[in-house]
Amino acid sequence: MVYRGPYKIRVEDKQMPSIEHSNDAIIRVTKAAVCGSDLHLYHGMMPDTRVGMTFGHEFVGVVHEVGASVRSLKPGDRVMVPANIYCGSCFYCARGLYSNCHNVNANATAAGALYGYSHTVGGYDGGQAEYVRVPFADVGPSVIPEWLDDEDALMMTDALATGYFGAQLGEITEGDTVVVFGAGPVGLFAAKSAWFMGAGRVIVIDHLNYRLEKARTFAHAETYNFVEIDDIVVHLKRATDYFGADVAIDAVGAEADGNVIQHVTAAKLKLQGGSPVALNWAIDSVRKGGVISVMGAYGPIYSAIKFGDAMNKGLTLRMNQAPMKRQWPRLLEHIKAGYLKPNEIVTHRFPLEDIAEAYHVFSAKLDGCIKPVIIVGDQ
Structure with a gap:
């Protein structure tokens, strides 16, 4: 090739x-x-x-x-x-x-x-x-x-090693609610791996119904299509008694959907740094004191990330290439x-x-x- x-x-x-x-x-x-x-x-x-x-x-x-x-x-x-x-x-x-x-x-x-x-x-x-x-x-x-x-x-x-590593980074403890953003191969493996680490509930978010179906059959996860929901963060809050998930895993990275600026800028500068949509959803949807695991592929990010919100909520962000x-x-x-x-x-x-x-x-x-x-x- x-x-x-x-x-x-x-x-x-x-x-x-x-x-x-x-x-x-x-x-x-x-x-x-x-x-x-x-x-x-x-x-x-x-x-x-x-x-x-x-x-x-x-x-x-x-x-x-x-x-x-x-x-x-x-x-x-x-x-x-x-x-x-x-x-x-x-x-x-x-x-x-x-x-x-x-x-x-x-x-x-x-x-x-x-x-x-x-x-x-x-x-x-x-x-x-x-x-x-x-x-x-x-x-x-x-x-x-x-x-x-x-x-x-x-x-x-x-794909499997990265998904497993993403679940490890989440520091999942017994009974935790884990939300995974992205139902591609890495997200599917992260959701499956979350159960091995003691998760009590696993939720997967994506916009493609065939991938969400795979998340249900392969990873035995609850699934939500964010295109069909007015506000996915509010929806996740409601689904978790308004606390939020204990752990959020960003398995999206630079493939985050819907950022026109990303594609225009990338085409000119050759920098697919990544839209931070999924990462900001993760920051907003975990509970105070929660953990965010990032192993979606990012380059240099030029869009605003809610670090102030993450700090004020006392979140732990853990990330690396696997x-x-x-x-x-x-x-x-x-x-x-x-x-x-x-x-x-x-x-x-x-x-x-x-x-x-x-x-x-x-x-x-x-x-x-x-x-x-x-x-x-x-x-």
């Missing part, structure tokens, strides 16, 4: 990736996915998204080749690769903050690095391809357990126990040669698309 400009992607031949450092591995990709955050790149609204780049930070595959110093992998291993690229040894990695690694991105001081996500996060080519170079192969990829399906492993590389691999041990336990089947959110599967159609269907929200998977090569 090659980016040729906003809304223009192609399938082209590129040079085969090669070992550039002794700790690299080359992975033959078998399955990849298109993430909601990939759409910011597709729309041409992220800084320094360069023509010729290959997207994709969710992928699984088979080890094709390893560098001389790689010890944990060998050719033929079936592996899942976390979306984060990280060294495993810096100040941040030592504290499990893999998404904030200090040694993998020369272009930013705050962000770490991701596969296939513009030069603002390192400029690494991604996994929507037949082969991909994986740096720091001894600390990132993990061999997929024999009992785990490829698609379930694929969801763990970002450190994917840190969530894997517990997620594997939940999957093996049968509490979770991640690929139940997958709605569409496309061969790599049809990836332009996958992006179009996902971006335009056609045919009830929630999560598209890309099938690469012979299975």
Whole structure:
């Protein structure tokens, strides 16, 4: 997959990736996915998204080749690769903050690095391809357990791990009411994960009825369509005895609906920082002393956020890009126990040669698309 400009992607031949450092591995990709955050790149609204780049930070595959110093992998291993690229040894990695690694991105001081996500996060080519170079192969990829399906492993590389992390950030305690803004893949996984952490009630807010239906059947959540309600904040207050939710999870980020300024400014400045609509709803709808978890993808935000209200209500705001691999041990336990089947959110599967159609269907929200998977090569 090659980016040729906003809304223009192609399938082209590129040079085969090669070992550039002794700790690299080359992975033959078998399955990849298109993430909601990939759409910011597709729309041409992220800084320094360069023509010729290959997207994709969710992928699984088979080890094709390893560098001389790689010890944990060998050719033929079936592996899942976390979306984060990280060294495993810096100040941040030592504290499990893999998404904030200090040694993998020369272009930013705050962000770490991701596969296939513009030069603002390192400029690494991604996994929507037949082969991909994986740096720091001894600390990132993990061999997929024999009992785990490829698609379930694929969801763990970002969407599932991020949703679970979002529920963790909410510091949910037993019996809490949790409201999740956004019923895309990450929001669905956050809602499902909230139950694992003791939530007594889970509410999901979105504007697409087919996604809300999935929230009811997959995450067993109460759902509300904010388009059909005069004031979603007032509605949530009424639904919680006028206290508000204990925890609000913003799984929307830059995809917040209805901000014309966002689209006009982004088109001119290449900054899809994000409308703060969902974040402000979260601030308004939680109770005093509540917690807000933010793991929706934001860039530099240029719209007003109600920090004064958050301060006066004594709210705790917790946020970060998810450190994917840190969530894997517990997620594997939940999957093996049968509490979770991640690929139940997958709605569409496309061969790599049809990836332009996958992006179009996902971006335009056609045919009830929630999560598209890309099938690469012979299975």
